[in-house]
Amino acid sequence: MTKKACITGITGQDGSYLAEYLLGLGYEVHGLVRRVALEQPEQRLSRLRPVLKRIHLHAANLDSYASVFHVCSRNAFDECYHLAAQSFVAESFADGFSTMATNINGTHYILSALRELQPNCKFYFAGSSEMFGKVKETPQRETTPFHPRSPYGISKVAGFHLSMNYREAYGMYCCNGILFNHESPRRGYEFVTRKISDGVARIQAGLASELRLGNLEARRDWGHARDYVRAMHLMLQQPSPDDYVIATGETHSVREFCELAFAEAGLDYREYVKQDASVYRPAEVDLLWGDSSKARAVLQWQPTGSFTDLVTEMVQADLQLHLPARNADLAAVQPD
Helix, strand or coil: CCCEEEEECCCCHHHHHHHHHHHHCCCEEEEEECHHHHHCHHHHCHHHHHHHHHCEEEECCCCCHHHHHHHHHHCCCCEEEECCCCCCHHHHHHCHHHHHHHHHHHHHHHHHHHHHHCCCCEEEEEEEHHHCCCCCCCCECCCCCCCCCCHHHHHHHHHHHHHHHHHHHHCCCEEEEEECCEECCCCCCCCHHHHHHHHHHHHHCCCCCCEEECCCCCEECCEEHHHHHHHHHHHCCCCCCCEEEECCCCCEEHHHHHHHHHHHCCCCHHHCEEECHHHCCCCCCCECCECCHHHHHHHCCCCCCCHHHHHHHHHHHHHHHHHHHHHHHHHHHCCC
């Protein structure tokens, strides 16, 4: 019997990789998207282009319980992966109210609709290492206390406890994945890793002369999104639900990321990167470093590739994106 999976946030980095992975396993994949995405598919569904004809998309707004209930009342799912969120930390400081409302209420609406209509559907909640914030121990594991330092982190802690509460109070199969930073060429441009890889490509193409960044000494545990969606799926295949930290176990600074990224294009980051105090966080998180021993032992999960491989892939992808623009500029200055 073909399993049916529902993915919220299917248009994002993780959602697109997860959709591809589940399709490869023979799943029937459904996704919840805002109606505007269906009206502007070229812009809003670009990450799904390779699999768009193989998935089922449903218009829904996670700010509306009626909207979520409507989709769940007409489709039966075996698994639900709740990835949708306002996930850019800087934006959560700029607009904390909408971040909290969307992230917390959206999670609650999905859980409530599933409990009412499909209590046997397995549920995955996308937690975040930002929940640890001002870390109490290093590296961070499942038992490390949370101390979030942003509205985004706070909203994810609330979602984590909502998922746990539905598991304990109603016996639902709910898992929390505490995922550390995971990147790819599909990362949004607002995130520092993509900001760097895109910045390198723009500078190489002559479209920019500098890259302005905040705290270069902040350290993160960076992995590849493609590996992390495998972990999401593995969590929902276990005999009983539980919570897992997913991380590489290595940390690197933003400065290291810059050094490797610019070197990939034959450039010295020190000539182009400018620190800008205006993009520092109001409450900084200096070190996030995950201990995924439990996931490796129970799920038999481990990351593939290296930090260098990840940086190389992202920079090369953005160099290719900006190559047409560079060629067009060169053609424009050639004499007839």
